[in-house]
Amino acid sequence: MNTIFLIIKREYLVRVRKRSFVIMTILGPLLIFAFYAVIGWAAISSINQKKVAVIDESGRFANQFKDTKETTYSYLKQPLAQAKKQFAKSGYDALVFIPTDVIEQPKTVQIFAEKSVSIELQNNIERAISKEIETIKLNQAGITRKIIEDAKVNVDAQTFSLRETGEQNSSAIATSIIGYVCAFLIYISVFIYGTQVMRGVMEEKTNRIVEVIISSVKPFQLMMGKIIGVALVGLTQFMLWILLTVGLFTIGGQVFGDKVERGRAAMQTSAAAGQGAAVAPDPEVRQAQQGVMNNVVRAIETLNIPLIVACFLFYFLGGYLLYSALFGAIGAAVDNETETQQFMFPITIPIIGAIAVAQFVIREPDGALAFWTSMIPFTSPVIMMVRVPFGVPGWELALSMFLLAIGFAGTTWLAARIYRVGILMYGKKVTYKELSKWVFYKA
Amino acid sequence: MNILETRHIVKQYAEHRALDDVSLVVPKGSIFGLLGPNGAGKTSLIRIINQITAPDEGEVILLGERLNPDHIRHIGYLPEERGLYKKMKVGEQLLYLAQLKGLSEKEAMEKLKIWFVKFDIKTWWNKHIEDLSKGMQQKVQFVATVMHEPDLIILDEPFSGFDPINANLIKDEILELRDKGSTIIFSTHRMESVEELCDHIALINRSHKVLDGPKRAIKEQFKTHTYHVEYQGTLSDLPSAFTVLSTRPIDDGFLRADIQIPPDAAVNDLIRHLIDRVAVRSFGENIPSMNDIFIKAVGATNE
Numbered sequence: 144m145n146t147i148f149l150i151i152k153r154e155y156l157v158r159v160r161k162r163s164f165v166i167m168t169i170l171g172p173l174l175i176f177a178f179y180a181v182i183g184w185a186a187i188s189s190i191n192q193k194k195v196a197v198i199d200e201s202g203r204f205a206n207q208f209k210d211t212k213e214t215t216y217s218y219l220k221q222p223l224a225q226a227k228k229q230f231a232k233s234g235y236d237a238l239v240f241i242p243t244d245v246i247e248q249p250k251t252v253q254i255f256a257e258k259s260v261s262i263e264l265q266n267n268i269e270r271a272i273s274k275e276i277e278t279i280k281l282n283q284a285g286i287t288r289k290i291i292e293d294a295k296v297n298v299d300a301q302t303f304s305l306r307e308t309g310e311q312n313s314s315a316i317a318t319s320i321i322g323y324v325c326a327f328l329i330y331i332s333v334f335i336y337g338t339q340v341m342r343g344v345m346e347e348k349t350n351r352i353v354e355v356i357i358s359s360v361k362p363f364q365l366m367m368g369k370i371i372g373v374a375l376v377g378l379t380q381f382m383l384w385i386l387l388t389v390g391l392f393t394i395g396g397q398v399f400g401d402k403v404e405r406g407r408a409a410m411q412t413s414a415a416a417g418q419g420a421a422v423a424p425d426p427e428v429r430q431a432q433q434g435v436m437n438n439v440v441r442a443i444e445t446l447n448i449p450l451i452v453a454c455f456l457f458y459f460l461g462g463y464l465l466y467s468a469l470f471g472a473i474g475a476a477v478d479n480e481t482e483t484q485q486f487m488f489p490i491t492i493p494i495i496g497a498i499a500v501a502q503f504v505i506r507e508p509d510g511a512l513a514f515w516t517s518m519i520p521f522t523s524p525v526i527m528m529v530r531v532p533f534g535v536p537g538w539e540l541a542l543s544m545f546l547l548a549i550g551f552a553g554t555t556w557l558a559a560r561i562y563r564v565g566i567l568m569y570g571k572k573v574t575y576k577e578l579s580k581w582v583f584y585k586a
Numbered sequence: 587m588n589i590l591e592t593r594h595i596v597k598q599y600a601e602h603r604a605l606d607d608v609s610l611v612v613p614k615g616s617i618f619g620l621l622g623p624n625g626a627g628k629t630s631l632i633r634i635i636n637q638i639t640a641p642d643e644g645e646v647i648l649l650g651e652r653l654n655p656d657h658i659r660h661i662g663y664l665p666e667e668r669g670l671y672k673k674m675k676v677g678e679q680l681l682y683l684a685q686l687k688g689l690s691e692k693e694a695m696e697k698l699k700i701w702f703v704k705f706d707i708k709t710w711w712n713k714h715i716e717d718l719s720k721g722m723q724q725k726v727q728f729v730a731t732v733m734h735e736p737d738l739i740i741l742d743e744p745f746s747g748f749d750p751i752n753a754n755l756i757k758d759e760i761l762e763l764r765d766k767g768s769t770i771i772f773s774t775h776r777m778e779s780v781e782e783l784c785d786h787i788a789l790i791n792r793s794h795k796v797l798d799g800p801k802r803a804i805k806e807q808f809k810t811h812t813y814h815v816e817y818q819g820t821l822s823d824l825p826s827a828f829t830v831l832s833t834r835p836i837d838d839g840f841l842r843a844d845i846q847i848p849p850d851a852a853v854n855d856l857i858r859h860l861i862d863r864v865a866v867r868s869f870g871e872n873i874p875s876m877n878d879i880f881i882k883a884v885g886a887t888n889e
Contacts, residue, residue, distance in 0.1 A: 149685050157674065351669030355730065358636040358663040359686040567638070569667075580600060 147364045147371075154343065154372025159379060168380055172387035176395060193264060196235040198223055200243045207275050214267060227255060239268055246276055318446065319505045322529040325455050329524050330498045333462050334491075336377045337470040341483065343369050344474030344566070353566045362563035366475075367555075370467050374460060446532055454531045457544060462524025465551040466494065472558035475565030476573045476581075493521035501529045508533040517543050520550025557582060588647075589614040589738055589769045590635065595644035597630050604630040605641070606793040612738075612771060612786065617764055619784035619801075620773040621876075623884055626790045628773050629666070632740055635771075636663050649737065659688035662736035666743045666773075668727050670715045676726055677711035680733065687734040694733070701729045705755075721752055728756060732763060739763060740771045745779060757783065777876040789880065791887045797879075808879045812846045812872040813856065819864035828856055840867060 158164055193214045198221070199205060208216035219226055223240050230238055238255040245252060252272055254260050278288055344366070347353040356365055473486040497516065504513040508530045517526040517535075523543050527535070564581040565573070590612040597605040605627045612618045622628050633639045635646060637653060646653040649660060671679055677698070684694035702708045705725055715723060724747050732739060744760070745753045760770055760783065772784060780787065780801075788798035797804060812831065818840055824830065828851075831844040847856055853871075860866055874882075 146686055149682065153682055157671075346671075347669075350672060351665065351667035352671055353669070354638065354665040354667065355663065355669065355683065355727075356686065357638050358661070358665075359658055359683070567633070584599075 146360045147368045150360065150365060150368025151372045151375070154369050155375050155379075158339070158373065158376045164376070164380070168383045169387065171384050172391055175388055176391040179392075180395065193236040193261075194234060195237045195239060195264070195268070196226065196230075196233065197239045197241065198226055199241045201241055201245045203245070203279065204241055204272065204275060208268070208271050211267075214264065230255065231257065237264060241272065245272070246279060249273065249276055318532040319529075321446065321451065322508075322532040323501060323505060325451065325528040325531075326501050326525045327498065329455070329459050329462050329528055330494060332377055332381075332459060333466045333494055333524070336373050336463055337467045339373050339376070340370055340467040341470040341474035343373070344471050344562070345477065345480070345483075348475060348566050348569075349478065357566070362566065363559045366468075366471055366559055366562050370464065370471060370555075373467065374463055377459075377463065447534075451531055454540070455528060458524040458528050458547070461520075461544070461547040461551055462494075465520055465524070465547065465554050466490065468551065468555040468558035472561040472565070475562040476568075476578060477565075478570065482573070493519075494525065497522035497525035501525055504529045514539070518546055520547045520553075523547050523550075560584070587614045588612060589649060590771075591647040592631070592635070593645050593647070595631065595634060595641045595646070597627075597634065597639070598642050603793050605634075605790075607644075608790065608793075608795045609644075610788050610795065610798060612769060614769055615764065615767060616786045617760065617770045617772055617784050619780040619787040619876075620771055620790070621775075621777075621780065621787055621880060622790035624775075627793045628790055629742070631790070632663070632742060632771075632773060635738075635740065636661060659734055660737045662687075662731040662734065662739045664727060664731040664739075664741045664744055666746070668724060668747070670723060670727060670730075672716040673714060675712050675714055676707075676718070679715065680726065680730055683730045684733055687736075689734050697733050697735070698729070701733055705729065720747055721749060724748055725752065728759070732759070732768075736768065738769050738771065740773070742773045743775070744772070745774070745776065777880055780876045787876075789883050791884050794887070796887045797883050801876075804879060805873055808874045808882065810846065810872065810874065811849055811851075812844055813853065813870065814842060814844050814872055815860055815864075815869045816840050816842050816867040817860065817864035818867070821860070821864050824859055824863075827851055828859070844872060 195208070195214055195216050197204065197208060197216055197218050199218060205218065210216060217235075221229075226233075226238060236256060237260055240253040240255070242248075242251045249272070252269075254265060254268060281288065281291065347356065347365075353365070360368075469490050470487075473483055473490070476486065477483050500512065500516050500522065504510070504516065504526055507513060513526060513530055516522040517530055517539070524547065527540070527543050531540070560582045561578055564584055571577075588611050590610070592608060592610045595605050595608045596603070608627070608631060610631075620628055620631070630639070634641050635648075635653070637655070637658065648657050651657075674682075680698055681691060681694050684697065685691060689697070702711065707722075707725065710718065710722070710726070715726070718726065728744070731741070739760075741760070744756060748756060757779075760772075764770055772780070774780060784801055786798075786800050787804060789796050799807075816836065821830065821833070821841070821843060824845075827848050829846045831846055833841055833843040836842050845856065847853065857869065860869070
């Protein structure tokens with residue numbers, strides 16, 4: 144037991160001390176932070192106040208343009224030609240000309256600017272004018288704005304999941320995102336850390352140190368020590384990422400104040416709503432997004448976060464153990480990196496398949512496909528994580544976990560049998576037939 | 587007293603039987619040469635003694651007990667294929683290997699200090715293995731093999747990769763370790779080092795042991811009762827019991843003859859006959875070299 148601890152310690156320290164580990168661990172959160180910071184800055188710079196001059200010949204729009212954080216309006220009493228001449232020196236960003244006959248011919252409104260006018264500003268002005276014209280025309284027809292407001296119904300469907308515990312507000316979007324992100328993290332980490340195990344085994348084999356080591360410890364101890372050591376490296380990296388990211392955003396939040404928060408919220412909601420645009424120009428749209436955001440926050444609050452975290456850790460470790468054992472066996476069987484390809488391929492098919500299937504599972508988290516793929520140990524770490532945020536019956540979760548435990552016990556057993564023969568086999572081109580023979584060799 | 591005994595060891599790999607009924611006895615305090623052509627089964631046997639693999643049949647007795655995991659710290663093993671973790675520092679690596687052998691960190695540190703002074707490699711402690719030359723790496727590996735003061739040291743081709751100066755250093759270490767009470771099993775193809783160092787040998791060929799025992803006894807067994815004489819004059823009409831195998835001129839008019847006598851004849855008779863006939867400069871027995879014995883024994887079993 145002491146020796147396996149020594150091996151774990153070495154495997155862990157060697158990796159954690161590596162420059163690449165330190166760089167990745169620090170750079171990861173920094174990149175995420177920088178990504179948000181850039182968007183934050185974009186949001187901040189877009190709310191630079193713009194000064195707009197209005198020449199209202201119709202006389203109907205006095206005080207119809209409301210100053211906002213983004214734009215201030217002032218009304219000029221001079222003719223258009225004069226204003227245009229003085230524009231360069233006036234300090235205005237844009238000049239709006241509203242002709243007398245605007246109600247009959249709304250398309251005659253003109254906007255002048257030194258550079259081109261932002262779509263946002265143009266939209267705001269157009270909306271203010273059209274709204275006013277609308278009101279005027281409605282008034283002429285004897286309809287007040289109030290009637291219209293009453294007639295407008297904003298349908299914002301909230302989704303509810305029915306359970307024994309009662310109705311709970313849930314947002315399918317938030318749940319899907321959380322599930323998919325967890326599943327994807329497991330998928331990525333199985334690859335990253337599984338490959339690390341494989342490289343580690345190969346290094347020992349090609350360095351020939353393995354013979355010295357296994358004259359002191361059992362091959363199984365060496366293999367498990369490596370697998371556990373790398374698992375701890377993975378957990379350390381996740382923990383540091385979470386801590387650093389939270390830390391950076393806390394500090395960043397204090398430095399940039401609520402501006403960054405706003406930018407971030409805008410960015411998150413737009414992402415959540417599946418839109419590419421980072422900045423929401425329209426107050427109504429923004430309001431709607433705020434609504435989505437609130438939904439998301441509410442949904443997250445109703446999710447069983449401790450269960451999700453616990454499941455994530457279990458399926459991360461289970462999936463990693465299952466696959467890294469196989470990766471370790473590959474490392475033991477081959478002599479060099481190029482030979483790994485032929486064996487990597489069949490092993491990675493199920494997990495790549497799982498991440499592909501995950502997209503269908505999100506749409507139908509309780510379907511037959513979802514059920515079966517979340518039971519098979521090779522796909523369950525990914526699929527079950529997609530399903531967990533939607534809520535999975537306890538017995539299904541227990542069965543899936545049990546099967547995964549059997550799964551990794553099985554692959555570890557298989558891998559250990561290939562490993563103990565493979566590490567001492569040099570210069571032999573290995574085939575599947577050969578591998579299957581190794582499994583049945585006596586120790 | 588014997589430190590190691592293997593009894594009727596059989597090891598079977600798929601279609602290939604690597605060891606077939608191999609029984610050996612290694613006396614305590616000896617330098618035991620384990621000889622044999624490539625692929626004879628030496629490495630398989632060494633791996634069994636190191637508990638890297640287990641025999642299919644037979645048993646190994648070490649220090650009076652059946653081989654068990656507690657024996658690991660009593661054995662030091664230098665494999666033919668050397669290897670260390672390239673990215674690890676020398677000191678760290680040796681501490682790690684010593685601890686795997688069951689030493690505490692403190693013990694390991696104390697023992698390592700002695701070796702670092704002895705080999706004059708104190709400045710290497712914080713160097714990465716990959717920054718050392720091949721010969722330097724070999725030295726580190728040798729330290730790794732013996733630092734836990736094992737009772738049984740197994741060296742597979744220990745001199746390969748060493749320059750003559752370092753090879754000599756290692757040879758002196760081997761002798762010193764023997765004098766301190768360790769037993770050394772020494773697997774090699776180099777017959778001159780067997781000649782020089784070993785007092786016992788075993789020869790394995792094609793999975794079978796073909797020869798074993800004290801080196802002297804084996805030489806005795808393989809001797810051909812042949813003597814050589816360097817002389818001036820004409821060597822003729824020796825009694826018919828003595829067969830002159832060959833005669834060839836050497837320097838300054840001297841000749842050298844190889845003469846075989848019957849196993850039961852006295853050497854003194856031959857000397858007497860020689861003195862009567864020629865002027866003798868030197869006389870001696872042709873003792874078979876390990877090389878001769880190796881070729882002869884392997885050749886005989888291959889037929």
